[in-house]
Amino acid sequence: MFSLSEIPQTASTLFSAYASFAGAMMLLRSMVNELMPQELRSYLCSIFYHLFPPLSSNVVTLVFDEVSGMSRNQVFDAAEIYSRTKISPDTERLKVSKTPRQKNFTVTIENGEEVPDLFENFHLKWKFVCTEPDDNHFGEKRHFELSFHKKHKEKVMSRYLPYVLEKANEIKQEEKVVKLYNRECPYDDEDGGAVGMWGSINLEHPSTFDTLAMDPDLKKMILDDLDRFVRRREFYKRAGKAWKRGYLLYGPPGTGKSSLVAAMANYLKFDIYDLELTSIYSNSELRRILLSATNRSILVIEDIDCSTEMKDRHSDDGGGGSDTRLTLSGILNFVDGLWSSCGDEKIIVFTTNHKERLDPALLRPGRMDVHINMSYCTVKGFEILASNYLGIEIKSHFLYAEIEGLIQSTEVTPAEVAEELMKSDEADIDIALRRLVNLLKHKRIEVNKTKDNQS
Numbered sequence: 001m002f003s004l005s006e007i008p009q010t011a012s013t014l015f016s017a018y019a020s021f022a023g024a025m026m027l028l029r030s031m032v033n034e035l036m037p038q039e040l041r042s043y044l045c046s047i048f049y050h051l052f053p054p055l056s057s058n059v060v061t062l063v064f065d066e067v068s069g070m071s072r073n074q075v076f077d078a079a080e081i082y083s084r085t086k087i088s089p090d091t092e093r094l095k096v097s098k099t100p101r102q103k104n105f106t107v108t109i110e111n112g113e114e115v116p117d118l119f120e121n122f123h124l125k126w127k128f129v130c131t132e133p134d135d136n137h138f139g140e141k142r143h144f145e146l147s148f149h150k151k152h153k154e155k156v157m158s159r160y161l162p163y164v165l166e167k168a169n170e171i172k173q174e175e176k177v178v179k180l181y182n183r184e185c186p187y188d189d190e191d192g193g194a195v196g197m198w199g200s201i202n203l204e205h206p207s208t209f210d211t212l213a214m215d216p217d218l219k220k221m222i223l224d225d226l227d228r229f230v231r232r233r234e235f236y237k238r239a240g241k242a243w244k245r246g247y248l249l250y251g252p253p254g255t256g257k258s259s260l261v262a263a264m265a266n267y268l269k270f271d272i273y274d275l276e277l278t279s280i281y282s283n284s285e286l287r288r289i290l291l292s293a294t295n296r297s298i299l300v301i302e303d304i305d306c307s308t309e310m311k312d313r314h315s316d317d318g319g320g321g322s323d324t325r326l327t328l329s330g331i332l333n334f335v336d337g338l339w340s341s342c343g344d345e346k347i348i349v350f351t352t353n354h355k356e357r358l359d360p361a362l363l364r365p366g367r368m369d370v371h372i373n374m375s376y377c378t379v380k381g382f383e384i385l386a387s388n389y390l391g392i393e394i395k396s397h398f399l400y401a402e403i404e405g406l407i408q409s410t411e412v413t414p415a416e417v418a419e420e421l422m423k424s425d426e427a428d429i430d431i432a433l434r435r436l437v438n439l440l441k442h443k444r445i446e447v448n449k450t451k452d453n454q455s
């Protein structure tokens, strides 16, 4: 027996005996690792941990398998993306990959590597584990482990994991490469890049709202409209409306209609489906394409004024069945009917050079939500182009006043202005602007001549 005062000393003796025994067992374990088959090793390990639990058992580890039942585990996918952002200079082994479609390398942690994280002032650790397939399984099994002090379990479940899911989603959106789907594109199903018979390529169109030369108020109106549309999922659901929005872009060639579509896609990270009507043969084909188009996409029909041709085709139908040929009513069905509600977050854009030639059915209120007039180049538009192409503050240039006056009194498209400015390199900005002055003067003479002829 020992007295009460001896208890701390005895406890410490016992503790150090336990510690050295545990140390010896660790050594034994590493020898066993070298010599024994894996199954036997894991069996012995489990007995070992049962008999001698780790000294610090305050750590909780959550395990996220790659698949949960038949479907993918969202947390695993999120962890895979999120853990990439936590890679530190201490991480020793990294996996690097890049598919032909990706612009940048993807760097992820390698099997067994850990990355630390700090959330609301407590520490966590992510570990990636990949086990070789055993005889009963195909392919490797992958999972993430998340370890932290057990007192934070509640916070991790209620706040940290939702935060990781949200962050991963944001990263996915940022990294998304906008695709252009078109019949002409080569069929390639890497990354699910093809839908039905449609191939896709990465949208390399550099147009953004910053580079678009258009009235700043109009630009802001479009941006606000897009933001509101994306935010209003709940509203559309409550109102029982299909979550889609239609834009009609009209204006002369070269005023930036296609550039605006590309800017919208780049802004929202939506894919573009370029529906060339001339290559779609029937309503049922149109329906199939619409059904297979992914959510968060922009469906574009350029030059919709050829819809008059479609109306003719419809009247030729001769009772052959409206499903055999593409008709205006097929398109209208899609604009506000059944098919557009199959799926979420779709934007539909029609472009035309001749709004006045469109079938009134297309212009009826409620059919296309927003009509946007892409006009000739304005002074503000010219300032944006000059800053993009020449990289200068154009207002202080000696030719600015003259160009300003000319632009106000002529009709020149942003494409024509852009073409002149593009011909210059940094050394000959003055030459480029003089050439632009000449072009504008020339156009003004032409306009005056036409007016004279008409009067």
Ligand SMILES: Nc1ncnc2c1ncn2[C@@H]1O[C@H](COP(=O)(O)OP(=O)(O)OP(=O)(O)O)[C@@H](O)[C@H]1O
Residues within 6 Å of the ligand: 211, 212, 213, 214, 251, 252, 253, 254, 255, 256, 257, 258, 259, 260, 352, 353, 374, 413, 414, 415, 416, 418
């Ligand atoms: N508003 C604009 N802002 C910036 N660049 C423009 C603008 N409009 C035209 N451009 C330039 O001119 C080129 C052609 O423009 P775009 O194809 O967008 O015109 P469009 O209105 O679609 O013409 P079309 O009616 O012939 O299809 C663009 O690639 C771009 O370089």
Ligand SMILES: [Mg+2]
Residues within 6 Å of the ligand: 257, 258, 259, 302, 351
């Ligand atoms: Mg165009």
